[in-house]
Amino acid sequence: MNSRRTQYEIYWEILTYCKTPRLITQVIQRCNLNTKIGQEYLDFLVSKEYLTKTLEKDKTLFTTTPAAKGYMETFMRLYMELFKNTPEFKL
Amino acid sequence: MNMELDLNSTQTKLQKEMKHFFALTVMSLAFAGIVIAFVVASLTVNIPALRTGDSTMLLNSFSNIVISLIVGYLAFRFLISTAELLSRFDDIKQDDAGETPVSSESITGKIIQLMGLYREERPHIQRMILVSRVAGVCFFANALIQTVLFVINYSGGLLELASGVGGIVVSLIMGLVGFLLPSSFKKYAVCWDQRIVRGNEAEKTIASFLEDSS
Numbered sequence: 102m103n104s105r106r107t108q109y110e111i112y113w114e115i116l117t118y119c120k121t122p123r124l125i126t127q128v129i130q131r132c133n134l135n136t137k138i139g140q141e142y143l144d145f146l147v148s149k150e151y152l153t154k155t156l157e158k159d160k161t162l163f164t165t166t167p168a169a170k171g172y173m174e175t176f177m178r179l180y181m182e183l184f185k186n187t188p189e190f191k192l
Numbered sequence: 193m194n195m196e197l198d199l200n201s202t203q204t205k206l207q208k209e210m211k212h213f214f215a216l217t218v219m220s221l222a223f224a225g226i227v228i229a230f231v232v233a234s235l236t237v238n239i240p241a242l243r244t245g246d247s248t249m250l251l252n253s254f255s256n257i258v259i260s261l262i263v264g265y266l267a268f269r270f271l272i273s274t275a276e277l278l279s280r281f282d283d284i285k286q287d288d289a290g291e292t293p294v295s296s297e298s299i300t301g302k303i304i305q306l307m308g309l310y311r312e313e314r315p316h317i318q319r320m321i322l323v324s325r326v327a328g329v330c331f332f333a334n335a336l337i338q339t340v341l342f343v344i345n346y347s348g349g350l351l352e353l354a355s356g357v358g359g360i361v362v363s364l365i366m367g368l369v370g371f372l373l374p375s376s377f378k379k380y381a382v383c384w385d386q387r388i389v390r391g392n393e394a395e396k397t398i399a400s401f402l403e404d405s406s
Contacts, residue, residue: 105311107391109398110304117297149405168405175401177300179394181202183387184303 122162203294217278224271231264263330310384321374328370335363
């Protein structure tokens, strides 16, 4: 998906995707980021303790932590409300 | 229970909107295709007619060619923009094909994709609105010119009457469609503009949440 997204939307996508442990390449591919930007986002989320890094067979895996739950739920609530409380498009 | 109801109503609203938007883009593609077919037909008839010595006929053919070329260019631009938009939209539509039960995550993901699509395609959509209206104006102008020329040149006869009125009616219908399609795109744009504005407000809440959690 190439659409323009905000950084908060990308954080949410990464956190949702990393509910099961993922490699950086998988995150970059799935969230359609370039390596540099992808690394920056992952570093930020790790610094917030929303993601943890684990080493498995010489590969670093990123996993969403329970600390991210608040962010993810707040984000989902706001976005659902956003859609719910605006007029519906009809032909 | 309430959360589940909310989820279902949002999902229904989302699906309905996506269906409407898909229909709108398909109709736009069809409209652009029909317009291009009309342009080709008009050029095929009017270019050979330029060889006539009758000045009224020459003026008629020349004005038809000019209008056809303008409308043809606009229709082609419109077709390209619509095809691009449809292709992007189709990618999003296919992503969730057949997912049951619906999760709040999948709905949120879809909302993000649709917002992203709108942010990116907004200039295209605005251009489509403008181009379609201009094409509509051209069709109305064509109908007016055809009417004036028909009144001047009508010499009696059912066949001439039928072909003259037929051409005017077709131009009027195409002009009307040229105005109806952008009004639907406008509704879509207004709706999503509001969502984007509210999304920006939501972003501030999310940003402060992130700051507070550090």
